[in-house]
Amino acid sequence: MTDPHIQPIKVLSDNYTYIIRLDNEGFTAVVDPATVAEPVEAIEAGGGRLDVILNTHHHHDHIGGNAALKARYGATVIGPEADRGRIPELDRGVRDGDRVALGPLTVEVMATPGHTAGHVSFYLPDAGALFAGDTLFSLGCGRLFEGTPAQMWRSLERLRALPGATRLYCGHEYSQSNAAFALSIDPDNPALQRRAAEITALRRDGRPTLPVPLATEAAANPFLRADDPGLAAAIGRAGADPVTVFADLRRRKDRF
Numbered sequence: 001m002t003d004p005h006i007q008p009i010k011v012l013s014d015n016y017t018y019i020i021r022l023d024n025e026g027f028t029a030v031v032d033p034a035t036v037a038e039p040v041e042a043i044e045a046g047g048g049r050l051d052v053i054l055n056t057h058h059h060h061d062h063i064g065g066n067a068a069l070k071a072r073y074g075a076t077v078i079g080p081e082a083d084r085g086r087i088p089e090l091d092r093g094v095r096d097g098d099r100v101a102l103g104p105l106t107v108e109v110m111a112t113p114g115h116t117a118g119h120v121s122f123y124l125p126d127a128g129a130l131f132a133g134d135t136l137f138s139l140g141c142g143r144l145f146e147g148t149p150a151q152m153w154r155s156l157e158r159l160r161a162l163p164g165a166t167r168l169y170c171g172h173e174y175s176q177s178n179a180a181f182a183l184s185i186d187p188d189n190p191a192l193q194r195r196a197a198e199i200t201a202l203r204r205d206g207r208p209t210l211p212v213p214l215a216t217e218a219a220a221n222p223f224l225r226a227d228d229p230g231l232a233a234a235i236g237r238a239g240a241d242p243v244t245v246f247a248d249l250r251r252r253k254d255r256f
């Protein structure tokens with residue numbers, strides 16, 4: 001198995017762009033390039049090659065580097081077909097269930113609507129990695145700009161069902177503020193307490209809080225626990241269905 005090197009690059013105020021590099025092959029991909037200068041620096045340091053640009057969704061802080069990076073390196077832009085009109089330089093539109101080759105690695109495309117209608121996540125089973133854009137954050141999830149709570153809950157359930165060892169790479173460094181909200185909802189959850197302490201320590205050292213195993217998120221992230229009876233009870237919604245609990249959590253977070 002070719003183990004890719006995955007490098008987070010912090011851009012703008014709190015975005016992550018990721019470089020995926022397969023050293024044996026020289027193959028390089030970038031996920032959600034918001035900007036140009038920072039990915040170019042990383043690409044040049046790694047051999048000056050860029051084969052593929054992957055976009056999770058159309059927001060400017062995930063696509064801003066597309067045109068310049070494509071022009072400079074001739075990379076193929078891959079993103080949601082549903083957003084063809086909103087993703088600059090899109091070459092290959094993908095849908096749920098599509099498979100994309102990154103050199104010897106396979107990317108499985110998962111439609112994860114909710115934050116935006118066309119949002120997709122990229123799952124690399126061989127690498128045990130998930131690029132979830134603004135669908136799933138550590139201890140949080142994306143705001144519902146274009147989707148319903150039912151759509152977002154379904155998206156999160158599907159991501160949660162991936163193998164627990166899968167490492168989550170998400171679009172923003174929101175972990176610290178997400179932890180504060182999560183602890184306000186679910187203060188006695190030991191998995192959440194452990195993850196929050198880890199986040200505090202990483203941020204104190206100025207380090208990224210990503211990646212994180214999905215199993216950790218499944219136990220600690222309240223937005224992945226909307227079907228847990230204890231969590232429903234904690235927000236005064238004992239017996240409510242998960243979509244109702246999720247929608248309530250999301251509304252509370254919007255106001256937090």
Ligand code: ZN
Nearest residue numbers: 057059115134
């Ligand atoms: Zn976004």
Ligand code: FE
Nearest residue numbers: 059061134171
């Ligand atoms: Fe974003």
